[in-house]
Amino acid sequence: MDEQTTVINRSRQPLTVTLREFELTDVDDYFVWASDDRVSPWWRWDTFTNKEDVLTFMEETVLPHPWMRAICLDGRPVGAISVTRRTAEHQCRAELGYVIASQYWGRGITTEAVKLVLGTIFGDMEGLERLEALVLVQNVGSQKVLEKAGFTKEGILKKYLIHKGKISDMVMYSFIPSEN
Amino acid sequence: MNDDLRTLVSYIIYCYSHNHRPNQFIIYQLSEMNHDEKHQKPKTPTITLRKFTLSDVDAFMSWAADPRVTRFQRRDPYSDPADALAYITTHILPHPWYRAICIDNTPVGSISVKPAPGEDRHRASIGYRLAYDYWGKGIATEALKLTIKAAFEELDHLERLEAIADVDNPASQRVLEKAGFKEEGILRKYVRLKGETRDMVMFSFLLSDAV
Numbered sequence: 001m002d003e004q005t006t007v008i009n010r011s012r013q014p015l016t017v018t019l020r021e022f023e024l025t026d027v028d029d030y031f032v033w034a035s036d037d038r039v040s041p042w043w044r045w046d047t048f049t050n051k052e053d054v055l056t057f058m059e060e061t062v063l064p065h066p067w068m069r070a071i072c073l074d075g076r077p078v079g080a081i082s083v084t085r086r087t088a089e090h091q092c093r094a095e096l097g098y099v100i101a102s103q104y105w106g107r108g109i110t111t112e113a114v115k116l117v118l119g120t121i122f123g124d125m126e127g128l129e130r131l132e133a134l135v136l137v138q139n140v141g142s143q144k145v146l147e148k149a150g151f152t153k154e155g156i157l158k159k160y161l162i163h164k165g166k167i168s169d170m171v172m173y174s175f176i177p178s179e180n
Numbered sequence: 181m182n183d184d185l186r187t188l189v190s191y192i193i194y195c196y197s198h199n200h201r202p203n204q205f206i207i208y209q210l211s212e213m214n215h216d217e218k219h220q221k222p223k224t225p226t227i228t229l230r231k232f233t234l235s236d237v238d239a240f241m242s243w244a245a246d247p248r249v250t251r252f253q254r255r256d257p258y259s260d261p262a263d264a265l266a267y268i269t270t271h272i273l274p275h276p277w278y279r280a281i282c283i284d285n286t287p288v289g290s291i292s293v294k295p296a297p298g299e300d301r302h303r304a305s306i307g308y309r310l311a312y313d314y315w316g317k318g319i320a321t322e323a324l325k326l327t328i329k330a331a332f333e334e335l336d337h338l339e340r341l342e343a344i345a346d347v348d349n350p351a352s353q354r355v356l357e358k359a360g361f362k363e364e365g366i367l368r369k370y371v372r373l374k375g376e377t378r379d380m381v382m383f384s385f386l387l388s389d390a391v
Contacts, residue, residue, distance in 0.1 A: 089254055092369055092377045129377050130369040155365020159340040159386055160303065167302050167339055172382075176368050 017112040019069040019081065022062050026070060027055050029077040030062070038102040041164070042139055067124070071100060071113040078104050081113050083121055085128065093130040093174075094121070098145075105141065114149040122177050129178070134170040136163060146173045150180050224318035229279040229291065229326050232272050236280060237265050239287040243311040252346045253309070254373060277331065281310065281323045288314045291323050293331045293341070302339040304331065315351070324359035332387055339387045344370070344380040356383045 022030075033039050034048040034057070048054050062068055066085065070077035079100030086093050096117065100110050122128055135142045137156060147153070151173040160170045188207070195202040232240075243249045244258045244267075258264045272278045276295060280287035289310035296303040306327065310320050332338055343361060345352040357363070361383035370380040 089372045090370075092372050132367075152368075154367055155382065157342075157364055157382065158384055162299060162302065172365060172367065174368055179368065 015073055015109075016075075017109055017116065018072045018075065019113060019116050020072060022058065022068065022070050022077070022080070024055065024058055024063070026077050027051055027058060029070075030054050030058060030080070033079060033099055033101040036102050039099060042136070042142070043097075043099050044163075067121070069117075071098070071109065073104065073109060078109065079113070081110075081117060083117065083125070083131065085125060091127055093132055094125060094128055096131050096133040108148075110145045111148045114145060118149065118175060118177075130174055130176055132172060132174040134161065134172055137169045137171055143171060143173075149175075151175045152180060222317070224322050225283050227288075227319055227322050227326070228282045228285070229323065229330070230282055230285070232268055232278065232280050232287070232290070234265065234268060234273075236287050237261055237268060239280075240264050240268060240290075242287075243289055243309050246312055248312045249309055252349050252352070252373070256374075277304075277335070279327070281308070281319065283314075283319075288319065289323065291327050293327060293335065295335065295338075301337050304335060304338055304341055306331075306341055306343045318358075320352075320355045321358045324355065324361075328359065328385055328390065332390055341385040343383045345383065346373070347379045347381060353381055353383075359385075360389065361385045362389070 028051070031048065031051050031054045034045070034054050037047050040047040045057075048057070062080070065082055068080060068082040071079035071081055079098060081096070081098040084095045084097070085091065086095070096114070098110055098113060100113075118131070121131060133142075133146055133151065134157070135146065143153075152175070154172045154174055156169055156171050158169045159167045161168055191206065192202055194200070238261070241258060241261055241264055244264055247257045250257045258267075272290075275292060277293040279291055281289040281291055289308065291306065291308040293304050293306055295301055296305070306324070308320055308323060308327075310323075328341060331341060341361075343356055344367070345356060347366060353363075362385070364382045364384055366379055366381050368379045369377045371378055
């Protein structure tokens, strides 16, 4: 089932944000943000330079992912959003991640995509009680997305993750359906 | 009556028997020493850390079989030493960093440092447990201080030590603070413990904080 909502773009015409599963035929759209030098500093991977590598990435990482969706604007993928559940005694929580093409930044699209996930993920994943997100302290744009979507900032975990070879401080956000 | 108090009394008797006015400064010094002696907290016993051996199983049971100690752990208390022996063999002996907290070489608890999975080798988490009779004596704090020093010396690339304590375990939170850990925040509904989802306080000790 496709989840959807409506956002207003700069020209005040309504656009529809929907989520759906990826297919390999989405490689051309995936390549748009995967090859974008403005995007790659903010996620784990380096800028992709050719479509074959993106195709391999989609086969090996995107399609087999337990919960990943294309963020679609008027039916066309402009980004990706994923929820990765933890294991064993940490099964009560899962980590949210997202990426969106730079030409769509600042228009509320990612916030809407996150809200769509919040509306569906706790029903999809039985026993899930916490959705968390770790954001680089310098990634103010992403922090605003989470705050607008209703996440709570819990603290800064210092020297927590290695990002692009550098040990980085991360801001921890979470959404608890029974509390938020 | 301790030495300082005895000295003080002798001094006063001497002064009055020889018609000297007692020197007020000397009176003050001696009375202060007596006061400190009476109000000093019992000293923490000397503790050492060493690796476990199979012959430590009985000492191990002194905390691992105690529900007061296992209250904030995932496991239930051990009832059979054979299970404890299996745990020492399969989990403790091969562990990258697991130590017995000892008084006079007898284990009264344990402390372990577990590097984060995958590529995050700069990060490791600490866990510790102490037999109930040894609570409230500063032993866990001392064990943590020794472990912090050893972990940063022995584990390559380590930059962050972290520990989580249940929000309902203020004793453990105080131990971590006294050992120099800094609270970073409360992680809500973070982990399942004995059928309940618990809020945990996250603490960290960074290499850059070490003196």
